């Protein structure tokens with residue numbers, strides 16, 4: 001009868017980058033139901049070969065058959081529960097307890113809960129497992145490796161791939177493990193491929209493959225090797241073979257020592273499969289994993305609730321509020337300090353000739369300046385005030401009334417066309433602002449205009465005239481939408497909210513895939529049959545819960561606590577905010593998939609924050625940008641949706657208006673586009 005090979009490798013070539021060949025025309029035969037020890041110096045390519053066997057990496061050329069088929073094909077069943085894989089790294093999840101780890105790996109292999117329990121009872125003594133509730137991050141290195149080993153043995157796979165399972169274990173436990181492997185190969189027909197640095201323990205295997213310079217120096221039973229080199233030390237045999245390889249050609253070596261293997265015979269009679277898993281079971285297990293990782297990670301709560309709470313509260317307590325404690329110097333050449341501001345000047349109306357007489361009108365205007373906004377400080381003359389301001393820089397500017405201010409104002413009302421130049425120049429309030437701060441200058445200018453207009457309207461009325469005479473010949477009517485005196489905070493809040501809700505999920509999801517990859521769990525579960533799409537979609541689903549919390553916190557705080565006005569539908573606001581947060585999350589996944597490390601991912605997330613904030617119209621309207629940047633800005637995920645949110649909030653625009661549905665379309669396009677790229681990248685990188 002032809003010997004069945006559980007694993008066959010033919011003419012395998014594999015390298016990393018140009019000119020670095022790790023596997024060089026390698027042939028391997030692993031007979032079914034044996035322990036096959038793959039030995040070789042550190043860095044010779046053992047892990048590389050195993051990762052190609054389990055389908056995590058692809059050969060550059062050559063063929064691999066595993067359990068009768070090529071990895072990835074249906075008849076092979078790999079990736080899937082037929083294989084048990086213990087990678088070289090621990091490849092567990094820190095936030096898992098032993099119980100969680102076994103349940104997770106058991107469930108993705110399709111085991112029932114009671115089957116996992118039964119198996120745990122069998123493995124607990126064999127592997128001296130730690131207490132079932134101890135978290136992986138609190139276990140010793142040896143304990144972690146034993147749990148990782150238990151996870152590989154759990155579903156009684158047909159093929160066990162163990163990359164250095166006995167490192168760091170005491171000799172008694174190592175012995176137990178070898179005995180157990182011998183038992184399952186004999187009794188259950190399991191095939192085991194094992195790598196070890198303890199060369200002598202490989203004597204207990206049925207077959208040994210000695211790997212050097214990308215080729216097998218030998219592939220035979222330990223006894224054949226020992227007797228061929230007349231030694232009882234495998235190490236010595238390996239040394240002699242290595243020396244021979246340097247002298248002889250590869251062909252001579254392989255021909256002389258390789259035992260007949262049955263040639264290329266990929267036919268393999270599969271056992272009936274013990275466990276069948278499907279996408280639903282695997283997805284539930286993955287969701288459970290994500291949830292536990294979130295709950296048990298100290299940053300989880302901080303990111304989902306505390307951060308949006310803090311950021312929204314900070315916004316409402318900082319942006320758009322009126323500046324306070326500003327000082328204004330006052331120089332009044334007409335009436336000095338107006339007797340401690342108690343004197344308000346005089347406005348007398350003479351009914352008979354319908355004229356008005358003003359005395360010290362400047363005092364009236366000075367009294368009209370709200371002390372809560374602008375604290376007044378009097379100086380005797382302009383030069384003195386100017387010098388003081390240059391020295392101290394403790395005021396926003398100087399307000400100056402000239403000597404004939406009242407007379408000038410009186411003439412302006414009564415006899416404007418015949419006024420002398422001197423009087424015209426006296427009939428004005430001179431304000432010199434000394435602040436480089438544009439927002440404060442703008443604020444002070446608006447305030448002073450408003451105060452002046454109010455006072456002037458009243459004075460004109462006291463003179464028996466309609467207050468309209470006080471108006472400038474330009475009139476700003478009530479806006480069609482929104483408020484007349486909308487402040488800066490109300491203008492930026494829609495885009496601020498969207499930017500916040502976009503970047504909060506980005507910062508979490510940008511590290512998700514990298515964390516999975518770095519911990520080794522990514523490759524391990526792919527070998528167990530989980531697909532990249534399942535990993536991505538379950539991450540999307542579990543983070544969606546976090547997103548809902550974040551959106552709710554931000555909106556309840558803004559509209560509930562801080563009374564932000566909303567003219568339109570709250571549902572529309574909730575929908576666009578949630579979609580944008582979803583877009584931020586997918587953008588984070590895109591970063592995570594594209595970057596090789598947490599550091600690079602952080603740079604990418606932070607690096608894209610400022611360009612996006614600058615371009616999206618949060619700080620300054622995009623109407624002021626150069627044309628090219630404006631067009632670029634319109635393609636970004638926050639600009640048009642930001643406008644949509646403004647439309648709903650400030651104008652109450654309905655969904656059937658292009659200004660609203662365009663925002664939804666832009667975000668949807670970004671979400672689907674980014675998701676597609678993520679899936680493509682993940683598939684390409686295997």
Ligand SMILES: Nc1ncnc2c1ncn2[C@@H]1O[C@H](COP(=O)(O)OP(=O)(O)OP(=O)(O)O)[C@@H](O)[C@H]1O
Pocket residue numbers: 016022040041042043044045046047048049088
């Ligand atoms: N992703 C990678 N990119 C570039 N080089 C790699 C990569 N993975 C492994 N190598 C290199 O390939 C060679 C073989 O590595 P591999 O991990 O397969 O060796 P090994 O025999 O398992 O070593 P050890 O016994 O120390 O675990 C090493 O020189 C290693 O540096």
